[in-house]
Amino acid sequence: MKKSFDETIFEEANSWLKSNQKVILATVIQTWGSSPRQIGSRMIVNEKGDFSGSVSGGCVESNVIKECLELIKNNNPFKKIEFKVSNENAWDVGLSCGGEIIIYIEQINS
Amino acid sequence: MKIEILKEIIKKNSSKEQFAVLTNITNGNSEIFELGKPLSKEFENYKKEIENYYNLKKNGIIKETQIFIHNHIKPIEVIIVGAVHIAQYLIDFIKNLNFVITIIDPRKYFTSEQRFKNVKIINEWPKEVFKKIETSSSTALIVLTHDPKIDDPALQHALKNNFFYIGALGSKKTHTDRCQRLKEAGFNEEEIATIHGPIGIKLGGKSAPEIALSIVAQLVSETHKL
Numbered sequence: 001m002k003k004s005f006d007e008t009i010f011e012e013a014n015s016w017l018k019s020n021q022k023v024i025l026a027t028v029i030q031t032w033g034s035s036p037r038q039i040g041s042r043m044i045v046n047e048k049g050d051f052s053g054s055v056s057g058g059c060v061e062s063n064v065i066k067e068c069l070e071l072i073k074n075n076n077p078f079k080k081i082e083f084k085v086s087n088e089n090a091w092d093v094g095l096s097c098g099g100e101i102i103i104y105i106e107q108i109n110s
Numbered sequence: 111m112k113i114e115i116l117k118e119i120i121k122k123n124s125s126k127e128q129f130a131v132l133t134n135i136t137n138g139n140s141e142i143f144e145l146g147k148p149l150s151k152e153f154e155n156y157k158k159e160i161e162n163y164y165n166l167k168k169n170g171i172i173k174e175t176q177i178f179i180h181n182h183i184k185p186i187e188v189i190i191v192g193a194v195h196i197a198q199y200l201i202d203f204i205k206n207l208n209f210v211i212t213i214i215d216p217r218k219y220f221t222s223e224q225r226f227k228n229v230k231i232i233n234e235w236p237k238e239v240f241k242k243i244e245t246s247s248s249t250a251l252i253v254l255t256h257d258p259k260i261d262d263p264a265l266q267h268a269l270k271n272n273f274f275y276i277g278a279l280g281s282k283k284t285h286t287d288r289c290q291r292l293k294e295a296g297f298n299e300e301e302i303a304t305i306h307g308p309i310g311i312k313l314g315g316k317s318a319p320e321i322a323l324s325i326v327a328q329l330v331s332e333t334h335k336l
Contacts, residue, residue: 010119025111029178030171040169040180078138106138110113
């Protein structure tokens with residue numbers, strides 16, 4: 001049986017929305033090779049750049065947050081972002097584990 | 111995702127039934143899927159594939175479509191017999207995991223609300239409780255009183271109903287005596303061996319929170335074998 005032990009992110013998103021913040025939901029929708037978090041892992045980001053949850057083990061979060069802020073700024077409803085193996089520069093965003101992931105980011109709106 | 115969908119997800123999560131969230135990744139439209147309920151035009155052509163992923167509890171982009179499915183799985187029922195000190199730490203550790211807990215203890219002084227906030231407590235003898243509540247092979251039982259009057263009827267019920275996890279607190283000697291009693295009650299060795307006793311993985315600690323942690327670790331590990 002596949003279990004999800006991590007389903008409180010929606011409550012948190014709702015409480016952010018109640019305080020009139022714009023909220024973006026980021027979800028891992030596809031993975032190849034070894035990826036740090038499984039499909040369905042979620043993260044939320046608000047317009048201030050605060051975030052909760054995770055879509056990787058800290059490898060690509062900063063980039064996802066940047067993309068989410070961009071999405072809010074341009075008022076786009078959603079976007080698909082792909083991350084591949086990182087190059088040798090350790091400060092580059094990417095997955096050092098050698099995997100690939102696709103993250104779907106979407107605005108939560110009325 | 112529309113805020114209405116988000117609110118429905120929260121509501122459905124608390125109803126503790128399985129459902130799935132569908133997202134068309136080409137336009138951002140989402141919808142909630144439940145077995146037997148009709149789908150909107152956007153998704154109805156893929157009903158068969160959606161049901162297939164739902165039944166397998168599989169998350170991902172459905173093959174040859176642009177639909178992402180995310181399953182919300184029913185939490186596992188855990189019954190704790192004995193509202194003792196360790197139970198308080200168990201509740202603490204379990205609260206971040208997707209389990210639903212019921213505590214049974216006929217001893218009123220143990221089950222005060224001040225000791226157990228926001229937990230379902232049944233203040234009756236296990237034998238009576240199991241006549242009333244529904245259990246299945248995906249229920250877990252943790253007995254903590256090491257009092258045969260309280261623990262044994264619960265263990266017997268769990269063995270008869272093939273609970274996926276049965277753990278019993280007590281020393282090796284307590285456990286040997288317990289196994290003997292179950293044998294006399296008609297259970298065979300194979301059945302009795304499914305009880306995790308002494309309970310928990312080997313951590314080495316003897317304090318209440320450490321024992322609770324070793325029990326939760328064992329419970330989670332058995333849950334993933336389901």
